[in-house]
Amino acid sequence: MIKAQDLRKEYKQNKKVTVKALDGVTFEIPDSSTVAIVGPSGSGKSTLLNILGGLDTDYSGEILVNGKNIKDYNTNDYRRKVVGTIFQQFNLVPSLTVAENIMLPISFGKQMSSFEAENRLAHLLDRLGLKDRAKHTPAELSGGQSQRVAIARALISKPQIILADEPTGNLDSKTGNEIVELLFELNKEEGTTLIIVTHDPELFKNVDFSIHLKDGKINN
Numbered sequence: 001m002i003k004a005q006d007l008r009k010e011y012k013q014n015k016k017v018t019v020k021a022l023d024g025v026t027f028e029i030p031d032s033s034t035v036a037i038v039g040p041s042g043s044g045k046s047t048l049l050n051i052l053g054g055l056d057t058d059y060s061g062e063i064l065v066n067g068k069n070i071k072d073y074n075t076n077d078y079r080r081k082v083v084g085t086i087f088q089q090f091n092l093v094p095s096l097t098v099a100e101n102i103m104l105p106i107s108f109g110k111q112m113s114s115f116e117a118e119n120r121l122a123h124l125l126d127r128l129g130l131k132d133r134a135k136h137t138p139a140e141l142s143g144g145q146s147q148r149v150a151i152a153r154a155l156i157s158k159p160q161i162i163l164a165d166e167p168t169g170n171l172d173s174k175t176g177n178e179i180v181e182l183l184f185e186l187n188k189e190e191g192t193t194l195i196i197v198t199h200d201p202e203l204f205k206n207v208d209f210s211i212h213l214k215d216g217k218i219n220n
């Protein structure tokens with residue numbers, strides 16, 4: 001269960017102008033559910049996702065995951081074992097191969113034996129249709145392949161929650177739909193909670209519920 005209580009975040013644009021990117025946001029998300037975060041440009045969607053992902057810690061209010069404030073988790077543990085994040089721009093490391101990119105989140109810690117990690121990698125390469133691309137570099141991949149690598153990287157450490165910020169934003173609509181279908185299938189297979197920021201109405205038809213943001217407030 002994720003519980004967010006009265007989240008607030010302000011950006012000072014200059015001395016006089018302050019933007020309330022999040023203005024008192026409260027919600028609960030049950031385990032293994034699928035959630036869309038929707039709303040107009042500038043409504044606070046990415047701000048909320050970055051906070052949930054532990055990438056931004058400068059906010060007020062609190063987020064509990066499994067009853068524990070996310071600020072009380074070890075940062076690396078939280079970002080590697082609790083959440084996995086997927087971005088619009090894929091954010092792959094250009095100098096690493098596909099397999100190395102996928103393994104990146106677990107290449108520092110000791111949360112998995114190398115046997116387990118190799119098995120997990122083989123499973124994800126197979127599941128995401130990347131088996132014959134394992135030794136390629138990101139420059140040699142299509143957009144859809146790149147995003148599948150990013151999904152595998154987000155899943156490698158078996159996180160409880162997958163966060164995706166407009167994961168289809170850089171893809172054509174057919175490839176985008178395939179990626180979305182894959183994310184929903186993987187949500188079922190892996191039992192993860194899927195939280196997805198989207199502008200695409202097709203996409204949020206399939207979710208358990210949506211969080212509608214407007215001017216940093218929930219507007220359901």
Ligand SMILES: Nc1ncnc2c1ncn2[C@@H]1O[C@H](COP(=O)(O)OP(=O)(O)OP(=O)(O)O)[C@@H](O)[C@H]1O
Pocket residue numbers: 011012013019020021039040041042043044045046047048
């Ligand atoms: N680094 C920053 N500095 C100042 N203001 C920011 C910063 N990041 C975001 N903002 C402001 O906070 C508000 C929320 O931004 P956010 O990126 O969360 O919106 P969004 O809903 O993700 O929009 P989009 O759909 O365009 O991606 C906006 O008014 C934005 O201008």
Ligand SMILES: [Mg+2]
Pocket residue numbers: 045046047
């Ligand atoms: Mg955004």
